[in-house]
Amino acid sequence: xxxxxxxxxxxxxxxxxxxxxxxxxxxxxVRVVRSCVxxxxxxxxxxxxxxxxxxxxGHEFVGVVEDVGSQVATLRRGDFVIAPFAWSxxxxxxxxQGLQTxxxxxxxxxxxxIGGGQAEAVRVPLADGTLVKAPLAEDAEDSALLPGLLTLSxxxxxxxxxxxxxxxxxxxxxxxxxxxxxxxxxxxxxxxxGAEQIILMGRHKARTDLGxxxxxxxxxxxxxxEGITKVRELTGGHGAAKVLEAVGHMPAYEQAIGVVRPGGVxxxxxxxxxxxxxxxxxxxFGPNITLTGGPAPVRAYIEDLMPGVLEGTVQPGRVFDVTMxxxxxxxxxxxxxxxxxxxxLIRP
Amino acid sequence: xxxxxxxxxxxxxxxxxxxxxxxxxxxxxVRVVRSCVxxxxxxxxxxxxxxxxxxxxGHEFVGVVEDVGSQVATLRRGDFVIAPFAWSxxxxxxxxQGLQTxxxxxxxxxxxxIGGGQAEAVRVPLADGTLVKAPLAEDAEDSALLPGLLTLSxxxxxxxxxxxxxxxxxxxxxxxxxxxxxxxxxxxxxxxxGAEQIILMGRHKARTDLGxxxxxxxxxxxxxxEGITKVRELTGGHGAAKVLEAVGHMPAYEQAIGVVRPGGVxxxxxxxxxxxxxxxxxxxFGPNITLTGGPAPVRAYIEDLMPGVLEGTVQPGRVFDVTMxxxxxxxxxxxxxxxxxxxxLIRP
Numbered sequence: 001x002x003x004x005x006x007x008x009x010x011x012x013x014x015x016x017x018x019x020x021x022x023x024x025x026x027x028x029x030v031r032v033v034r035s036c037v038x039x040x041x042x043x044x045x046x047x048x049x050x051x052x053x054x055x056x057x058g059h060e061f062v063g064v065v066e067d068v069g070s071q072v073a074t075l076r077r078g079d080f081v082i083a084p085f086a087w088s089x090x091x092x093x094x095x096x097q098g099l100q101t102x103x104x105x106x107x108x109x110x111x112x113x114i115g116g117g118q119a120e121a122v123r124v125p126l127a128d129g130t131l132v133k134a135p136l137a138e139d140a141e142d143s144a145l146l147p148g149l150l151t152l153s154x155x156x157x158x159x160x161x162x163x164x165x166x167x168x169x170x171x172x173x174x175x176x177x178x179x180x181x182x183x184x185x186x187x188x189x190x191x192x193x194g195a196e197q198i199i200l201m202g203r204h205k206a207r208t209d210l211g212x213x214x215x216x217x218x219x220x221x222x223x224x225x226e227g228i229t230k231v232r233e234l235t236g237g238h239g240a241a242k243v244l245e246a247v248g249h250m251p252a253y254e255q256a257i258g259v260v261r262p263g264g265v266x267x268x269x270x271x272x273x274x275x276x277x278x279x280x281x282x283x284x285f286g287p288n289i290t291l292t293g294g295p296a297p298v299r300a301y302i303e304d305l306m307p308g309v310l311e312g313t314v315q316p317g318r319v320f321d322v323t324m325x326x327x328x329x330x331x332x333x334x335x336x337x338x339x340x341x342x343x344x345l346i347r348p
Numbered sequence: 349x350x351x352x353x354x355x356x357x358x359x360x361x362x363x364x365x366x367x368x369x370x371x372x373x374x375x376x377x378v379r380v381v382r383s384c385v386x387x388x389x390x391x392x393x394x395x396x397x398x399x400x401x402x403x404x405x406g407h408e409f410v411g412v413v414e415d416v417g418s419q420v421a422t423l424r425r426g427d428f429v430i431a432p433f434a435w436s437x438x439x440x441x442x443x444x445q446g447l448q449t450x451x452x453x454x455x456x457x458x459x460x461x462i463g464g465g466q467a468e469a470v471r472v473p474l475a476d477g478t479l480v481k482a483p484l485a486e487d488a489e490d491s492a493l494l495p496g497l498l499t500l501s502x503x504x505x506x507x508x509x510x511x512x513x514x515x516x517x518x519x520x521x522x523x524x525x526x527x528x529x530x531x532x533x534x535x536x537x538x539x540x541x542g543a544e545q546i547i548l549m550g551r552h553k554a555r556t557d558l559g560x561x562x563x564x565x566x567x568x569x570x571x572x573x574e575g576i577t578k579v580r581e582l583t584g585g586h587g588a589a590k591v592l593e594a595v596g597h598m599p600a601y602e603q604a605i606g607v608v609r610p611g612g613v614x615x616x617x618x619x620x621x622x623x624x625x626x627x628x629x630x631x632x633f634g635p636n637i638t639l640t641g642g643p644a645p646v647r648a649y650i651e652d653l654m655p656g657v658l659e660g661t662v663q664p665g666r667v668f669d670v671t672m673x674x675x676x677x678x679x680x681x682x683x684x685x686x687x688x689x690x691x692x693l694i695r696p
Binding site: 097271275282290 | 441442445447449450513586610611616619620622623624625626627628629630631632633634635636637638639640641642643645
């Protein structure tokens with residue numbers, strides 16, 4: 001089959017590799033129907049040393065079960081499934097409390113001998129715990145619901161996690177930093193959870209326009225001190241109690257500290273591209289700011305979020321603005337890197 | 349009157365200065381009945397450059413109202429009062445939500461023209477908002493309740509804040525880092541809030557013994573990796589969901605990251621002696637750790653905590669193991685610095 005590998009910064013290739021096969025009795029084989037490129041895939045696309053081993057790529061996919069191991073109880077050939085970006089057993093103490101990204105026996109796609117989702121098929125470990133069935137017929141491979149269901153693999157659940165970790169609720173004022181797919185779906189999630197004022201910080205008009213449709217009440221295109229001043233003007237002078245950081249770079253962290261209100265929460269879901277950051281008296285401690293967030297246990301949210309997608313009351317799939325074939329994936333990375341596309345849907 | 353000033357690291361002096369006087373109609377004058385030296389006073393005691401302006405010292409005191417300004421409505425001469433370590437108007441939006449340390453018109457003792465509590469008297473700004481009356485007669489100046497009431501100025505409320513910010517509740521497993529007065533009162537607070545297992549990390553036996561009396565179920569004297577291993581052994585391998593950090597130095601922060609369970613909370617109340625700290629994928633982000641805490645709005649907690657002190661159901665005043673006169677205060681700093689005393693009560 002064909003699968004995507006990154007050989008170093010800017011170097012993404014499609015290769016022919018052997019088809020995956022069941023290895024453990026708890027495995028399932030999934031034929032990928034749709035996958036996509038993630039904003040977080042751009043981090044290694046910028047920084048990966050050319051000398052490294054090539055990495056399989058992709059951690060978001062939906063598809064059809066082709067085969068299951070002897071111990072898989074809840075899935076069968078032909079089921080349409082959503083794969084969260086982390087695989088998990090569903091039974092350990094962390095899974096039971098809804099933190100599947102810390103599953104004691106789980107892991108992430110595209111490492112430790114597990115393939116990536118930007119491929120024709122994937123061996124899924126711990127399939128009963130990992131995969132969630134969606135009520136689509138096996139032949140529904142061109143369903144208009146596919147983009148929305150695919151966002152449940154990562155970006156919708158990740159935006160939702162940002163909002164949940166910040167305890168966004170009715171009447172809240174929320175700032176969302178970043179107009180990528182996760183930022184926009186953090187807007188949608190905050191809106192869904194009842195936030196009254198949602199200020200989206202971003203400067204790509206097509207994206208922030210979509211953000212407004214998702215529920216943003218204000219857009220602040222300015223960055224740095226200018227952006228902070230603007231947000232403070234919009235929030236009665238003191239910033240917002242809930243700040244959702246969906247970028248991962250240090251300027252976004254600093255922006256978050258600038259716009260958060262004393263006693264407020266910064267909830268990060270952008271994968272941090274830094275190890276250390278200001279947390280002392282002048283930043284977090286003095287004003288009693290809470291810093292929270294992390295990789296979203298999207299598995300915990302799929303059942304809650306899927307009905308809205310199926311009914312069409314929310315349309316998170318609108319973050320996909322371009323569709324390409326798997327063979328075109330090097331161009332997909334390029335287009336996302338140049339911000340010519342917001343998020344690219346991949347058809348194997 | 350006599351008041352305490354720090355001239356530089358290790359250089360604390362008692363000086364004669366003019367008696368404070370009412371300046372604003374919202375002021376009260378308070379004659380100090382008891383004050384004390386705080387663990388956080390030791391930070392400048394170690395680091396203050398000798399070239400600086402001398403600083404007035406002390407931010408914890410209880411005393412008797414001697415005079416009030418014309419706009420003070422709730423206090424009168426003779427009232428026995430507790431002064432929180434931050435003064436606040438009690439009416440701004442932050443005070444109303446219980447974050448008096450971020451009061452829009454408030455501030456802290458011993459700066460900006462306001463004296464310190466290690467003195468014979470203090471001018472208290474915004475007295476209606478700041479001071480809390482305690483039901484002691486004016487002549488109760490040797491009451492056995494004084495040490496307990498004085499802990500409401502800072503250390504008890506601060507330990508309680510650590511526990512509240514971590515949402516400590518019934519059945520929880522809690523690690524408290526630090527066996528100073530705040531750490532011990534974080535133990536007491538966690539116990540009060542229903543924690544089931546309370547692991548105190550500290551290595552001064554007299555202190556950890558008091559910690560056990562306050563409710564610690566386990567004491568871990570080891571530090572670094574050894575301490576982390578020990579805590580993990582005591583917590584089923586994965587650490588505690590709630591970690592209260594009552595020290596403020598980087599090794600305590602690192603310890604907190606080592607002993608917190610994925611999805612857990614680190615609640616800091618030790619004033620951080622660092623600006624930057626690890627917050628990236630390997631420390632906070634990957635395991636979805638929440639970092640919270642800050643200077644405690646003790647004003648918000650006094651009414652809740654005072655009844656237990658008055659009734660004797662809790663005895664936070666036991667953190668005072670030595671009493672000295674104001675004139676002896678240079679020796680009090682020395683003794684606390686050398687850990688010859690846990691916390692020293694000062695009698696003017």
